[in-house]
Amino acid sequence: MKDERSRILDMLEQGTISADEALRLLEKFENNREAAADSHPQPEKEEPAAGSTPEPDNVRGDFNEGQAEEFEQEQRGGNRQGRPASMDEFLEDVRRDFTVFGSRFMEFMQTAVDKVKTFDIEKPFGEPVTFSQTFVKSAEGIEEIIADLSLGSLEIRVSDSEEFRAECEVKAYRAEDEEEAKREFVERFLFVTDGGKLRISSDRKITQVNIVLHVPEAQYHKLSVRLLSGAFRAEDELTADQIRVRAANGKIDAAGLHFKEAEFETANGTIRVRDAHGEKIEAETMNGKIDIDGMLKDIDARSVNGHVVVTTRDAEAYKIEAGAVSGAVEIYVPQDAGLNGEALSSLGRVDVRLHDVDRSQEQEQFLQKAVRFTKAGGNPDLPPLSVKGEAKTGTVIVGYIGK
Template sequence: MNQERKKILELVQKGKLSAQEAIILLEALEEDGEKNAPVSETLTTEPIQSEHTSFEEKEFEFKTEEKKQEEKTNKEDSFYTQLESAGEKIFDFVNNALNKIKHFDFQFNQSVDVPHTFQQAVTGIERIELDVANGPVRLVTWDQPEVRIECQAKVYRSEDREDARNYFLDNTVFSVEKEMLIFATQSKWMRVETVAYIPKENYKKISVRIFNGGITGEQLEAKYLTIKTTNGKVELSNIEGEKFDIDTVNGQIKLSNSNALQLEAETVNGAIDAIGDFESVDLQSFNGNISCTLTENNTNKFEAKAVTGNIKLIVPGNSSVDGDVRSNLGNYKLELDGIDVLHEKKEIIQKQVKFKRTGSDDHVIHVLADTKTGSVNIGEAKSTVV
């Protein structure tokens, strides 16, 4: 429960949840904890006045200790059961709230469609910033020396087409200056489907921020790539850069055929699937599975953490691995040839294995995979993935 409280507070600090939303979630979590609180296991006995300890007293003490140990195990099992139950209730609440946001346009009978295209010739752009309040974004590179942003807007609370068009233009920013492209729509009273065509260049930074909507992109090159969405899926392919920072509250993260020095991806409610060549990998999902395939033997560190999801890692064939795998209620499976187990723990509520595998070269992949209620699977590719 403390972990869930911490996660909610982190979301508030990052600005992904309002204080009011956090209070509602914390109250729901507190109510669930009170309903499922375990009965006190304290056992008190009156001191027995006697000159010696009888066989019956020793037997009673033994059974008392045995009972305490059993109740301790049951209590720990109950804790993780409560963790799953409370987590499900929280995400049911979050999903319901986000689905209302997702289907925002159904709340209004009247809306006006406004198609509009921004286009401008550009040279020397190094930074791109897209900030959309409501609507999906697609980012595409092309061979033209200009920026083209196609918008299909739906303006609510409006009946006149000209008024709707003026409202869209008044609440939309399109700017190209000082080597930076900025496109932003911040009004919650319109939904804008955006397709951004940008010149095929190696950018210093690409940043996309969406409140309600997914992001898709392909064939992008940027030193720093930052993607953040509150409610929506992130799907990227053939991306190259130094550092990728991908973050979503409710939605799946899918990254394929890409390479970067550093990959960080986090989702609260959704799965993560990454395929590519990365030197450092940090993946986290509170409620969802994590899957990663390393296509080249260049990774120094792989770290994945989940609460209710499974973790699957595929490393290149014949690579050297130094691994630490942990799971509380799940299990683990190591499908690697020639591993040496250094430490192994197989308790009911805590499982851990530390191992090493010496491959064909001296490069070592350091792996940490930790999940609370899911399972961990680590295998190797039989041939290099292209």
């Protein structure tokens, strides 16, 4: 049974079969084994001859030397390490199953991602008609920017102008010529101002629109961006009370943002936020690295498959939570901040590089490693910075900035 089970797990690990197929095979194998056991009942015991000594049920005269030694260990209640004879094998199977599940899940994720990446998004319907188009709107009274693109990227640049200008690079597919492509694009592309909002929208999935949006320097109330397939980029100290960027397939890269609340989410792509100033930021990706750095008071960053690095330079920060299923987690905090934190990992290491903290608890067990720590300091009128770093298969590091 063990050999058959190992063979199925090897096939799963090598990618020969899927996780569902492996589960079905294991279930079928177990059912067949039980059915075979039921159909072959044990032979009835022979009655001992008169005057002979009955043989114990679990001892037979045809034991070889190795079986006898194993029997003696079982009779003593365990092996030389004090565990039941099968405990080492059981733990090894659990460890292997956990590792295989994690690796196969990540391979499944990567396969799905690779299919998206290798899909000929540039030429799905043949050669495109390529042209440029510019749109301009007055910025007077505009407090919100809302963009929704089915295919294409968005880059925002802050300018000294008093108007919004969208420079569009367009690739139109299934168009007869450039004149027809331009006419259809202008009819379907939305670039309007209404009720204090600038709205940008392109819902045609066979027209790729890469936009460089120049915006006046101002304090905006809200920036909302939704991209189906394309990247987002912003620099030049864009300021908005609320920022929300969601991309299904594309990276997010921003620098110098000022906000009260920000939320970044992508299914496939990296999230990089540098030199940010804000109260609260949330970042989440299914596949990709997360890198957040700035004067931030509340950070929540999570990746299923990717490295997570978060840094706050604000001595008055009050919460950091970072997690990864497959990947390492790194958290960096100011040295003079008061701390109350924990670092946890299932299969990786826990490395708390804080030399002046009190370690209230350290745990080193199978599938669970944890360090809990505290430190007085910072502003006595504020609560200590709450820190939590958690990884399933990777290392968790907590350290001071620059160390």
